[in-house]
Amino acid sequence: MKKHILLGLFFLTIIEVYSQNINQKGNSIIERFLPPEGYERVAVEEKSFGNYLRTFPLKKYGSPVLLYNGNEKRNKVYISVFDFPLLKTDLIQCADAVIKLQAEYLYKYGKYSEITFHITNGMIVPFERFLNGEQLIVSGNNVTWKSGYKKEAVRDSFDDYLKFIYSYAGTYSLSKEAKRKSIGNITPGDFFIYGGSPGHVVLVLDVAINKKTGRKIMLLGQSYMPSQEFHILKSYENINPWYFVENEVLKTPEWTFEKGSLMEF
Template structure:
């Protein structure tokens, strides 16, 4: 049997190890958090501009406060490789699946869904899929799922998991990623005028392939000039990121004065700006 002294020494060693581990953990998370910030924290308005404020709880404010990965982070693809064309100034803290599913339109829908999920407004989480069917998260929470047969779909019941838990929500999103895209997303958006743009609006060109970029922040100058930040995912599935611009205010984009909006990897017709209806 071990002596009392031996047991005491062993306990002291264990306590010392725990203390060292605890101090290291605190230090690690302190350092990590010191590099973690949001869009509004990392990108102050340019000189003579002021950030546009929106109501607390709005989608615009949600986007303006999205967390970012540490400065200098590269954009990673779904399989962990670095994206070849690094055209960003910041990377959103935007977890990916290990499958090539979350591309441009999917990333926009994910953020929209995550916004309502954070508010527990589950009935507002719904998207159209490519055949026009409305697929709402609320039906997943009741244990329903969509049966797909070619271009035909219908709701079905069975021994599916119910509830609003993260696992059911992720299953719902995976379905949306698989059967929605730029064409279906554009069909449920409302056309907007350039002067109406705000965070949450998108430039979108529907097609196979198509592309979409999302306005995530906005500032205005004394003369009424508007600047905005754009975020995108792309093909293949990759972390969502804040784009560079050719503007003198880069990474802020200026409102296009001609027929197109040029981004690093896509050129959109300037008039193709849309917003969510709900």
């Protein structure tokens, strides 16, 4: 009985410590999730992808993750949800969500020439060709450019481009175009990926470091199957919701990534 009481007090203490590091009224990662004692966020540039993720709007604390059809995600593996609109079709899954965030970041800063992704057959698809009134015609395994379409407003053209990418890209194509990265150089905006069918990817949303020990921790986010809102993952074995950065197998609630799975755009 005494053991059970002590164990209960231990977990209550842990929950209390965790809650002290969460500002439920915060509207972004940088406002809501404070690094644990002894840690501080690694520096990123103001207009970097990492800072874009840290400051991305979050839904109200406690909001459920919704699927594309309006149903709630059953597996409660998340601690917060990005204010991340979905299409009403099953298109924005794990890799698509990471692609969308990267593309939206580049779009925000007018870096249209850098918005370019491969599709699964290896073909590279630049956004600027959509912007110039070109479209891709898919016939079986053949994909060809066709010009002469009426030029749309920039945002409309961008949305059409993303819908095409969602339909024909995935973890396989993303893993082939990304660059492998050393875990020691991890930064917000990197991602752990297994390119396959099925495959999966989780995005590194934030990184903090203990200046005394040099140990790093990270926040991870994902979408999943079927299409669902992008969410910040809980950590069941580390300093919830932070994960320790280790050069080992990474276990997340819905996928395990092998050593060497870290990549960057």
